[in-house]
Amino acid sequence: MKKPRNYKAMLSEIGPLLGLIFVFALFAALTPSAFTSFYNVKTILTQSVIIGIAAFGTTFIIVSEGIDLSVGSQIALTTVIVAAVLNLPGGDPGIFWPLLALAAGVLACTGVGAFNGFVITKFRIVPFIVTLGSMQIVRGIAKWIGKEQTVPTPDNWLTNLMLIDPSPSWLLFGPGVWLALALLVVSAALLKYTVLGRYTFAIGSNEQTARLCGVKVDRMKIVIYGLGGLLTGVAGVMQYSYLTVGDPTTAVGLELDIIAAVVIGGGSLSGGEGSVVGSIVGALIMAVLRNGSNMLGLPNYVQEIIIGAIIVGAVLIDQQKHRLRTAG
Amino acid sequence: MSSSVLSLEGIRKSFGPVHALQGVDLHVRAGEVHALVGENGAGKSTLMKILSGVYRPDAGKMTLYGAPYAPANPLDGRAAGVSMIYQELVLAPHLTVEENVTLGDEHARYGWIRPRTREVERILGDLGQQGVAPDARVSDLSIGKQQLVEIARALLFDARIVVMDEPTSSLAADDTQALFEAIGRMREQGLAVIYISHFLEEVQEVCDRYTVLRDGKMISTGRVMGTPVSRIIEDMVGRSVDELFPSGDHALGDPLLDVSGLQGRRGVPANVCFTLRRGEIMGIAGLVGAGRSETVRTLFGLDSARSGALSIRGREALRVAWMTPRAALDHGLDLLSENRKEEGLALNLSLVFNLTLSDLRRYSRAGFLQLGKERRDGARWVDALRIRAGSVEQRADELSGGNQQKVCLARLLQQDNDILFLDEPTRGIDIGSKAEIYKLVHRLAQQGKAIVMISSYLPELLGVCDTLGVMHKGRLSAVRPVPEWTEHRIMQFATSGYDA
Numbered sequence: 001m002k003k004p005r006n007y008k009a010m011l012s013e014i015g016p017l018l019g020l021i022f023v024f025a026l027f028a029a030l031t032p033s034a035f036t037s038f039y040n041v042k043t044i045l046t047q048s049v050i051i052g053i054a055a056f057g058t059t060f061i062i063v064s065e066g067i068d069l070s071v072g073s074q075i076a077l078t079t080v081i082v083a084a085v086l087n088l089p090g091g092d093p094g095i096f097w098p099l100l101a102l103a104a105g106v107l108a109c110t111g112v113g114a115f116n117g118f119v120i121t122k123f124r125i126v127p128f129i130v131t132l133g134s135m136q137i138v139r140g141i142a143k144w145i146g147k148e149q150t151v152p153t154p155d156n157w158l159t160n161l162m163l164i165d166p167s168p169s170w171l172l173f174g175p176g177v178w179l180a181l182a183l184l185v186v187s188a189a190l191l192k193y194t195v196l197g198r199y200t201f202a203i204g205s206n207e208q209t210a211r212l213c214g215v216k217v218d219r220m221k222i223v224i225y226g227l228g229g230l231l232t233g234v235a236g237v238m239q240y241s242y243l244t245v246g247d248p249t250t251a252v253g254l255e256l257d258i259i260a261a262v263v264i265g266g267g268s269l270s271g272g273e274g275s276v277v278g279s280i281v282g283a284l285i286m287a288v289l290r291n292g293s294n295m296l297g298l299p300n301y302v303q304e305i306i307i308g309a310i311i312v313g314a315v316l317i318d319q320q321k322h323r324l325r326t327a328g
Numbered sequence: 329m330s331s332s333v334l335s336l337e338g339i340r341k342s343f344g345p346v347h348a349l350q351g352v353d354l355h356v357r358a359g360e361v362h363a364l365v366g367e368n369g370a371g372k373s374t375l376m377k378i379l380s381g382v383y384r385p386d387a388g389k390m391t392l393y394g395a396p397y398a399p400a401n402p403l404d405g406r407a408a409g410v411s412m413i414y415q416e417l418v419l420a421p422h423l424t425v426e427e428n429v430t431l432g433d434e435h436a437r438y439g440w441i442r443p444r445t446r447e448v449e450r451i452l453g454d455l456g457q458q459g460v461a462p463d464a465r466v467s468d469l470s471i472g473k474q475q476l477v478e479i480a481r482a483l484l485f486d487a488r489i490v491v492m493d494e495p496t497s498s499l500a501a502d503d504t505q506a507l508f509e510a511i512g513r514m515r516e517q518g519l520a521v522i523y524i525s526h527f528l529e530e531v532q533e534v535c536d537r538y539t540v541l542r543d544g545k546m547i548s549t550g551r552v553m554g555t556p557v558s559r560i561i562e563d564m565v566g567r568s569v570d571e572l573f574p575s576g577d578h579a580l581g582d583p584l585l586d587v588s589g590l591q592g593r594r595g596v597p598a599n600v601c602f603t604l605r606r607g608e609i610m611g612i613a614g615l616v617g618a619g620r621s622e623t624v625r626t627l628f629g630l631d632s633a634r635s636g637a638l639s640i641r642g643r644e645a646l647r648v649a650w651m652t653p654r655a656a657l658d659h660g661l662d663l664l665s666e667n668r669k670e671e672g673l674a675l676n677l678s679l680v681f682n683l684t685l686s687d688l689r690r691y692s693r694a695g696f697l698q699l700g701k702e703r704r705d706g707a708r709w710v711d712a713l714r715i716r717a718g719s720v721e722q723r724a725d726e727l728s729g730g731n732q733q734k735v736c737l738a739r740l741l742q743q744d745n746d747i748l749f750l751d752e753p754t755r756g757i758d759i760g761s762k763a764e765i766y767k768l769v770h771r772l773a774q775q776g777k778a779i780v781m782i783s784s785y786l787p788e789l790l791g792v793c794d795t796l797g798v799m800h801k802g803r804l805s806a807v808r809p810v811p812e813w814t815e816h817r818i819m820q821f822a823t824s825g826y827d828a
Contacts (some may be wrong), residue, residue, distance in 0.1 A: 194695050195688045202685055205674035211630065212663065212671055213686035213739070214654035272676045 015317065016265045016281040019310075023285055027292030035295050039164070042173055046164050048280070048287040049176040050075070050238045051254070055261040055279040056187040057113075057231030061127075062262050063191070064224050065204040065271025066120070069131040071232050071255035073138035074112055076248050078105035078236025080142045082158065083151035083246025093156035102158065105240070106233030112138055113229020117222035135255070142248035151246035161241040176238050180280075183234065188276040200224055204271025260307070261286060264314040285310065333358045333520055334379075334397075334410075334489055339388035341374055348374040350544045351388070356489065361511055361521045363531040363552065366541035367564055367786075372524050375541070376491050379522075380412045381405035392489070410489045411482035417474050419466050425452075426462035429481045451480045454517070455510040472503020476510055483514075490514065491522045496530060497617050508534050526615040528557050528823040540564055558816065561823070565786070565815040573791030574767045578774040580794065581606030583642065585661075585747050585778060590626060590636035590648060597623040598802035600636075604747065604778045609769060610807060611793035612782045614822050618799040620782045621666055624749035628656045628663045640747070657686055662740045666751035666782070672736045673724045680706035680720035682735055687743050709738040714764075730761035737768065748772065750781045754788060766792050786815055800825035 027035050034040060054071055061068050085091070085101035112134060119130045153159075160167065163174045171178070191197035199220050202210040211217050239251060263269070264285055265278025286307055293303040336354040340347075349371045356362045366372050377383045379390070381399030390397040392408060399405035402412070419428050426448045435442045448462045457476050466474055475495060482490050492511075496504045511521055511534055523535055531538060532552060539549040540563040547563045583603050590600040596619035604610055612620045625631040627638060629651035637645035640659055656663075665672040673682050683706050684691050691702040706720040713734045717727055724732060733753070740748055750769070754762040769792060773779060783789050789796060790810055797807040798821040805821050821827050 193697050195692045202674055205677045208671040209674045211653055212665055214657040
């Protein structure tokens with residue numbers, strides 16, 4: 001069968017990328033030398049790591065027509081758990097203890113995610129409400145473990161992950177950037193080339209169809225929220241690395257930036273649409289805007305207004321595209 | 329007819345090429361309950377929507393109490409005294425009975441509502457419903473009581489003509505009796521009630537006169553008393569089976585599916601039993617709401633069952649209550665949903681994703697999809713069923729209704745299971761696609777598959793099926809070869825549950 005190339009469909013896939021190139025070019029033109037310096041590019045990439053990795057997980061959740069508002073709290077919980085494990089008696093900052101701390105943090109978030117999924121499917125409560133609740137609960141647990149204050153930690157290799165300049169300089173970027181890149185490849189492949197990803201799309205597009213076709217919808221949702229939690233946990237470890245302390249009050253409201261990244265990247269809150277690559281592009285667009293605005297000396301409120309407009313604008317453009325398609 | 333309070337004459341209405349009403353007359357007198365009967369799609373709903381002002385007729389004349397009546401919208405109709413009680417209730421469940429009854433007509437002074445409790449009580453009393461407290465929350469009442477609240481609302485607005493569309497379809501027996509009592513009292517007060525129902529035994533019980541519609545025309549009208557039910561059924565059916573159905577023999581083989589004692593969670597289906605043989609096309613006829621879809625959906629694990637067992641290829645019986653769609657698919661069952669858009673298809677996904685969704689095991693290895701193989705097979709089905717699409721990547725919502733239905737069928741074909749439940753497989757598609765689907769169903773039977781086909785269009789069931797059962801209020805009649813059924817006999821069971 002001859003395959004006619006669908007240019008409109010292609011455009012909708014690379015739309016966010018064009019947006020990223022546009023804002024990058026715009027700031028490059030406005031602040032030539034400082035903005036495009038290699039150091040600044042590294043800074044932007046490093047600044048996108050945390051939101052980016054969490055956005056990979058949130059992409060799965062949003063594609064399945066869900067939402068997770070507890071992501072910011074989960075990140076705070078991870079930083080506190082990592083710090084707590086590092087401070088355990090008998091702990092030493094060698095290779096092993098930080099690894100254990102990392103695993104504990106990631107596992108805790110996976111558990112929170114799976115628990116969210118369990119409550120959503122078992123008791124048929126909408127995800128917005130369930131995760132609105134767990135946002136508070138998890139934040140409370142983080143404060144409880146951290147005894148309502150920041151938890152200092154001994155020096156260890158986890159704090160090197162988010163360095164802008166890597167220690168062997170031939171790495172070019174910090175380990176966090178490479179890790180995000182690896183997770184990008186893995187999550188993108190998972191969403192696009194596996195049965196898990198296909199079921200995620202099917203559930204988000206039409207849950208009834210998925211059920212009719214024998215998809216075990218409830219079990220899949222728990223897996224999806226668990227996977228979201230796992231990636232959030234990794235993002236939380238990155239946050240710890242950035243802070244170098246456990247902080248139960250960190251990342252308040254960060255889930256909204258993460259959801260914004262997914263939506264700018266083409267994710268639809270009514271499910272069935274979205275891509276991991278789009279989400280990282282969305283995260284980069286926001287990072288570029290913040291960084292460029294700072295370089296230009298624009299006040300904070302200008303950035304907020306611009307980013308808000310972009311979120312609404314991205315969805316607006318997306319809807320127009322759909323209208324064109326269904327009309328044509 | 330001089331004593332008519334409402335006269336409709338020569339009403340015509342077309343929707344594009346579809347002539348829904350082709351010159352219908354209807355005369356309703358004061359103090360009578362007038363039954364409006366006819367098969368699905370005969371034009372009853374369209375006529376009532378014209379009466380209440382939802383649609384405007386293309387031609388024809390309406391008179392209400394001797395004056396010309398031409399409502400521009402439902403509010404206009406209500407102001408003139410015509411009230412509709414729809415099948416789906418339109419009450420605000422969180423408000424009280426009184427708040428619902430007076431909604432839109434609150435008596436207020438400076439914005440403060442003055443209670444009309446006394447008035448509401450009087451109206452409820454007139455309906456024989458002294459037991460309903462005006463301050464009860466509507467969501468705490470039974471469906472039947474809620475319906476009476478809605479009737480009370482119509483009476484508060486000085487309704488003179490009350491139209492009820494299938495009012496008993498979701499009522500329990502004692503609620504039905506309360507409703508009939510209320511209707512009787514309305515008749516005594518000189519109101520006219522237009523009563524739309526499929527259930528002819530109810531028509532006999534509460535109605536004074538009847539009008540039969542068929543294919544958008546008025547067929548007959550007269551007094552209910554003295555008219556045999558068989559005569560009314562004849563008028564409702566009265567058409568011949570046309571020749572768009574394939575003929576061709578297929579032998580019936582061993583039993584493939586044996587269902588016994590199937591009982592749904594909400595009482596529908598009620599103790600359904602049947603046996604399906606290899607190569608058999610079994611039709612299930614019945615009215616909307618009789619439990620046809622529920623029967624196959626329960627077997628497929630989509631609706632929950634209270635009890636019942638099914639045995640496949642004579643193997644040991646499985647409990648239906650434990651069935652899930654995944655297990656059903658793995659046991660060789662498959663289902664075509666009657667709701668193509670709400671359930672059958674994931675509309676914003678591509679054609680090929682929809683096609684393979686039930687069988688991704690075939691298109692994956694260790695959890696990784698084999699996209700090339702999936703696309704090649706998808707393209708093959710697109711060709712085989714002549715699905716008109718730009719490519720297999722095309723989104724499902726960009727296809728026409730007939731092509732969407734073919735995608736749903738293609739999913740069943742590629743799954744290649746032996747026991748197929750087809751729920752309204754030709755609903756809402758053009759006649760050409762219908763004929764293709766009939767042929768396909770026949771070919772599947774010839775291959776030795778067993779098929780259950782549900783349809784609201786009788787000629788189609790009589791033309792395609794080998795055997796046929798009829799459902800009435802959750803019960804399934806005996807399944808007999810099609811030649812032993814007549815349309816008359818089918819309608820009789822469907823409307824009364826009585827098998828001659």
